[in-house]
Structure formats: structure tokens, C-alpha cells
Amino acid sequence: MFEKKMKLDALYEFYGKMLTDKQNEIMDLFCNMDYSLGEISELQGVSRQAIHDTIKRTEKVLDHYEVQLGLYARFQEKQEAFESILALLAQYEMTRDETCISQIKQIATDESEM
Amino acid sequence: MFEKKMKLDALYEFYGKMLTDKQNEIMDLFCNMDYSLGEISELQGVSRQAIHDTIKRTEKVLDHYEVQLGLYARFQEKQEAFESILALLAQYEMTRDETCISQIKQIATDESEM
Numbered sequence: 240m241f242e243k244k245m246k247l248d249a250l251y252e253f254y255g256k257m258l259t260d261k262q263n264e265i266m267d268l269f270c271n272m273d274y275s276l277g278e279i280s281e282l283q284g285v286s287r288q289a290i291h292d293t294i295k296r297t298e299k300v301l302d303h304y305e306v307q308l309g310l311y312a313r314f315q316e317k318q319e320a321f322e323s324i325l326a327l328l329a330q331y332e333m334t335r336d337e338t339c340i341s342q343i344k345q346i347a348t349d350e351s352e353m
Numbered sequence: 354m355f356e357k358k359m360k361l362d363a364l365y366e367f368y369g370k371m372l373t374d375k376q377n378e379i380m381d382l383f384c385n386m387d388y389s390l391g392e393i394s395e396l397q398g399v400s401r402q403a404i405h406d407t408i409k410r411t412e413k414v415l416d417h418y419e420v421q422l423g424l425y426a427r428f429q430e431k432q433e434a435f436e437s438i439l440a441l442l443a444q445y446e447m448t449r450d451e452t453c454i455s456q457i458k459q460i461a462t463d464e465s466e467m
Contacts, residue, residue: 307370321465351435
């Protein structure tokens with residue numbers, strides 16, 4: 240559940256600009272401000288169900304962009320490469336094992352060429 | 354000129370899936386296959402001017418996506434960070450200056466959090 244919300248937040252950050260103003264308004268409250276469905280429903284003066292439906296529909300739109308473009312997945316891959324570099328640096332600082340340095344070089348070379 | 358073509362190639366790689374089949378067909382020949390306008394015009398049996406116009410129009414569509422989403426710019430930033438890491442690694446291997454390691458750590462930390 241938490242992971243699903245995290246992914247929705249990320250997809251909204253990536254593709255939010257493609258949404259309509261109305262979708263954007265509700266997604267901003269839900270994703271950026273972390274308002275509950277009930278709170279958004281009160282703020283917007285519409286039923287909780289209507290808010291739920293809008294979010295579900297918008298989620299599908301955002302998913303569709305990611306299926307088409309796959310840019311979030313590509314971005315995540317980059318983040319993971321930076322995390323691997325950090326882990327290898329920590330290992331190097333403890334062990335002074337030079338293979339850590341060559342592994343970092345390999346990752347940075349591969350990623351800078353993609 | 355060369356840089357402009359490089360950017361167009363990159364934007365096409367990023368947002369090509371959002372184009373129509375016809376635009377895609379021509380952009381694939383132009384960007385991926387590196388065909389000239391004249392060659393595409395012969396292949397498609399339409400005038401060179403028509404191909405030129407289609408490419409110009411498609412360029413605007415791709416530019417529009419980038420203005421909206423800015424994902425290519427974000428991606429480029431990541432690539433540049435990997436290039437900086439490579440440069441710092443090379444410097445470290447020559448000088449064994451530990452500040453290179455801390456700089457790499459800083460870059461990787463900043464980038465993995467974004």
C-alpha cells in the first residue's frame with residue numbers, strides 16, 4: 240500500500256504536467272500535501288467517492304504515460320546506480336580494496352553512456 | 354547544427370512514443386537511421402519539402418513535451434553527475450587525494466536523493 244502510494248507520488252511528479260487542471264488540483268492535495276480522501280472531499284465540496292474515482296482515473300492516466308515512455312523506470316535505474324556507488328565507496332573506505340574503485344568506474348562509465 | 358541534431362535525436366528517444374505512426378516512421382529514418390531529407394523523400398515518395406515540414410512540426414511536438422515535462426534535462430543532469438564521478442576517480446587514481454573520494458560521495462548522495 241505504502242509502496243503503491245510512493246509510486247503514484249513519483250509518477251505524478253514525473254507526468255503531472257500532462258494532467259488537466261482539475262486532476263492536478265486533486266493529485267496535488269493527495270500526493271504533495273498528503274491529504275486524505277475525506278479531507279479532499281470536504282475541501283472540494285464533493286463526495287469522497289467522487290474524489291476516489293478521480294484519483295483512480297488519474298492513476299491510470301499516469302500509468303499509461305509510464306507504459307508509453309518508461310522514463311520513471313529509467314530514472315530509478317540511475318538512482319540505484321548512485322546508491323551502488325555509495326555502497327562501494329563505503330566498502331572502499333573500510334577495506335581500501337581497489338576493486339571497489341574499478342567497480343565504481345564501471346558503473347559510472349556504463350551510466351554516462353546510456 | 355550537430356548539437357541541434359543530437360538534441361532532436363535525444364528528444365525523439367525520450368518522447369517518440371507520443372508521436373503518431375507517420376511522424377514516428379519519418380523520425381525513425383531521420384534520427385535512428387540517419388537518412389537525409391532527400392533519401393527519406395525518395396523512400397516515402399513525397400517531396401523533400403513535405404519531409405522537411407513534417408520533421409519541423411514533429412520537432413515542435415517533441416520540444417513541447419520537454420517544456421512540459423523537462424525529463425530530458427533531468428536525465429542529462431544525471432549523466433553529467435556520472436561524468437563528474439569518472440573525472441574525480443581518474444584524479445584520485447593519479448593523486449590519491451582523499452578529497453576526490455568525499456566529492457564523489459557528495460555527488461552520489463545528492464543524486465540518489467533527488
